[in-house]
Ligand SMILES: *[C@@H]1O[C@H](CO)[C@@H](O)[C@H](O)[C@H]1NC(C)=O
Ligand SMILES: *[C@@H]1O[C@H](CO)[C@@H](O)[C@H](O)[C@H]1NC(C)=O
Ligand SMILES: *[C@@H]1O[C@H](CO)[C@@H](O)[C@H](O)[C@H]1NC(C)=O
Ligand SMILES: *[C@@H]1O[C@H](CO)[C@@H](O)[C@H](O)[C@H]1NC(C)=O
Ligand SMILES: *[C@@H]1O[C@H](CO)[C@@H](O)[C@H](O)[C@H]1NC(C)=O
Ligand SMILES: *[C@@H]1O[C@H](CO)[C@@H](O)[C@H](O)[C@H]1NC(C)=O
Ligand SMILES: *[C@@H]1O[C@H](CO)[C@@H](O)[C@H](O)[C@H]1NC(C)=O
Ligand SMILES: *[C@@H]1O[C@H](CO)[C@@H](O)[C@H](O)[C@H]1NC(C)=O
Ligand SMILES: *[C@@H]1O[C@H](CO)[C@@H](O)[C@H](O)[C@H]1NC(C)=O
């Protein structure tokens with residue numbers, strides 16, 4: 156909020172806005188140059204008589220001497236007028252220009268070698284030296300600078316500077332009488348002389364004295380200025396800057412209610428008149444909220460003209476405020492999503508395995524949820540492939556919004572999942588709770604889903620029976636583990652081939668469980684299940700709305716069916732009719748037409764027994780009553796037995812073939828396989844003997 160406040164102040168401060176908006180305001184008459192060199196020449200000043208307000212004062216007309224680079228604007232006058240203009244300010248009614256410097260230089264016998272007396276005649280010009288911005292300054296040892304005039308009244312003032320040696324004072328010392336001195340000047344000075352009185356130089360080291368009316372702050376004492384003629388030659392080559400107040404001298408501000416005089420200079424709307432502070436006359440100024448040149452028609456322009464600036468500032472402010480609000484919302488979501496509970500829990504259980512990522516991290520990892528990175532989308536949300544800062548590949552699931560009741564369960568689930576470490580379960584690495592939808596970060600499994608391998612990818616790619624058995628066994632082990640091995644039973648609730656991933660060695664990784672597992676199945680979830688997993692749904696659950704471990708067993712039975720038939724859970728038969736795989740299989744099995752259903756690729760005389768037993772297991776899993784189904788543990792055990800049986804049969808008939816090389820191109824993968832590899836020869840001998 157503090158930022159917003161600062162910005163608000165920034166926004167309503169007119170000074171700030173004005174200076175931002177002053178980039179392109181007209182300063183001169185149309186068609187007239189607004190600059191000489193890099194110096195802006197605003198009306199009533201102008202280059203040449205046609206461009207200046209000469210009717211107000213002929214001295215407003217300047218010349219631009221372009222023998223210099225950059226060209227220099229000059230006041231048209233004689234040597235008594237400060238000539239070279241340094242800058243002109245309308246706002247403050249000031250002109251800076253270079254003025255003359257008086258000097259006297261002496262010979263060794265104290266006779267005057269050369270002298271110059273500045274006579275400044277400003278009568279008739281709009282200029283009067285500013286009393287506050289200028290000083291009479293004299294430089295020298297025993298130099299007396301005097302300024303004197305008679306207009307409007309006789310006036311003399313001056314200062315005396317004394318020193319005995321060049322080392323009496325230091326560079327940068329203030330001009331208080333040692334080496335240099337200064338005196339304020341009077342107001343209303345139009346004609347005056349700057350005189351060095353004819354004292355002779357008493358010190359050979361200091362042959363020249365100087366005196367000038369000069370801008371306050373310009374001169375700083377330097378010992379070298381006492382030597383030779385260095386001051387004029389090195390520091391005041393163009394003269395000494397003098398600040399003059401200028402005004403429209405002929406006339407005055409019209410009294411309230413009177414008609415403006417004919418030559419009234421403040422012609423712009425939204426301008427007003429200001430009486431000159433030094434000498435007669437007046438100045439013009441733009442009204443509050445306007446800026447520009449009040450001496451030109453339409454010269455004062457509303458700051459709103461620069462609406463773009465205001466609008467962009469406003470937008471900036473709004474964006475900033477929104478961002479602040481957004482951050483507050485994120486904190487709110489974090490609390491709602493149980494982030495605090497998660498933190499507490501993690502601290503108390505010393506769980507340090509789970510990463511808590513910010514929304515920013517997630518956006519970075521997924522290239523701002525780039526479509527290129529979508530791995531899949533389903534009933535529960537989108538899954539993106541992400542890359543963390545340490546180059547680790549992850550899968551990021553953006554879940555659907557979870558209602559309040561379930562948030563706590565969601566967090567519990569995450570805590571449990573973060574502690575599960577089973578080689579056939581996709582590992583939960585982290586989460587992000589900052590946003591309205593919680594996001595989960597999983598390890599990235601490169602080879603896609605079992606569903607894709609069976610049904611989508613190149614259908615002709617053979618998947619041998621032993622590999623199918625391996626996948627089935629590993630999946631069953633994973634489910635058995637979550638059903639029984641953890642401190643708290645976790646039900647998957649959505650077992651299907653789409654939720655079994657394969658790593659690059661074709662090991663099964665069960666994924667996407669937990670999100671609904673511990674939740675009571677309310678209506679919403681129920682609809683979600685039907686949407687997501689038609690074909691896998693336990694008919695008992697369908698009726699009772701009650702999810703049990705046996706529901707997972709049923710669904711797993713369907714996965715097994717997919718593995719042995721290579722058909723989808725809901726598939727098109729030869730007559731292009733949608734069929735439920737489980738339903739059809741049960742019918743066919745009862746009609747002794749098992750072999751019509753099986754994937755012809757794996758039908759092999761030697762594997763008949765295995766396939767028959769597999770089919771029996773499937774039938775068992777698909778029992779209509781949950782109680783009649785085996786537990787996941789039993790399923791896993793039976794699959795493991797079948798796997799061994801299949802391997803024995805294979806090695807008996809084809810002793811040379813090393814079957815388990817399918818496990819992975821890069822070597823042995825799971826411990827079972829390692830064991831079988833090592834015992835292959837022994838086993839063979841034993842089998843033959845028996
Ligand atoms: C000011 O406006 C004129 C046209 O009115 C344009 O040519 C010029 O580039 C502008 N200057 C700046 C600094 O925007
Ligand atoms: C004009 O240019 C000179 C050097 O080229 C620079 O010293 C001076 O400050 C500039 N004046 C303005 C008003 O920009
Ligand atoms: C410009 O300045 C130079 C050098 O001071 C001078 O000789 C010349 O006459 C000036 N030209 C104009 C047009 O003022
Ligand atoms: C030039 O100087 C004389 C005095 O020497 C003065 O009377 C006259 O007004 C000055 N001219 C201008 C244009 O300043
Ligand atoms: C014109 O107005 C500005 C801003 O209000 C002020 O700073 C400036 O001194 C005024 N100028 C004169 C000559 O009064
Ligand atoms: C002072 O010296 C100059 C030459 O250095 C000489 O011309 C002049 O006459 C001398 N004056 C006096 C009064 O000695
Ligand atoms: C300046 O020197 C000139 C001669 O060069 C002389 O006529 C004049 O009186 C001197 N002025 C002063 C103030 O010393
Ligand atoms: C002034 O001081 C400098 C060193 O700081 C020295 O070199 C120089 O001779 C001194 N000059 C005089 C006149 O004392
Ligand atoms: C210096 O001033 C005195 C009067 O104080 C005067 O008599 C003398 O002529 C002046 N010297 C010069 C060179 O002007």
Ligand SMILES: *[C@@H]1O[C@H](CO)[C@@H](O)[C@H](O)[C@H]1NC(C)=O
Nearest residue numbers: 210211212213404405406416
């Ligand atoms: C000053 O104003 C008066 C009347 O207001 C006018 O007669 C006179 O000519 C003006 N002087 C100048 C230099 O504009």
Ligand SMILES: *[C@@H]1O[C@H](CO)[C@@H](O)[C@H](O)[C@H]1NC(C)=O
Nearest residue numbers: 307308341342343433434435
């Ligand atoms: C300056 O001049 C104006 C008008 O000529 C007069 O009203 C004012 O009193 C003078 N100021 C001083 C300090 O002399």
Ligand SMILES: *[C@@H]1O[C@H](CO)[C@@H](O)[C@H](O)[C@H]1NC(C)=O
Nearest residue numbers: 601602603608658659660661
């Ligand atoms: C698994 O991925 C590896 C590369 O990561 C690839 O060579 C292999 O063909 C993939 N296997 C399957 C079954 O998709």
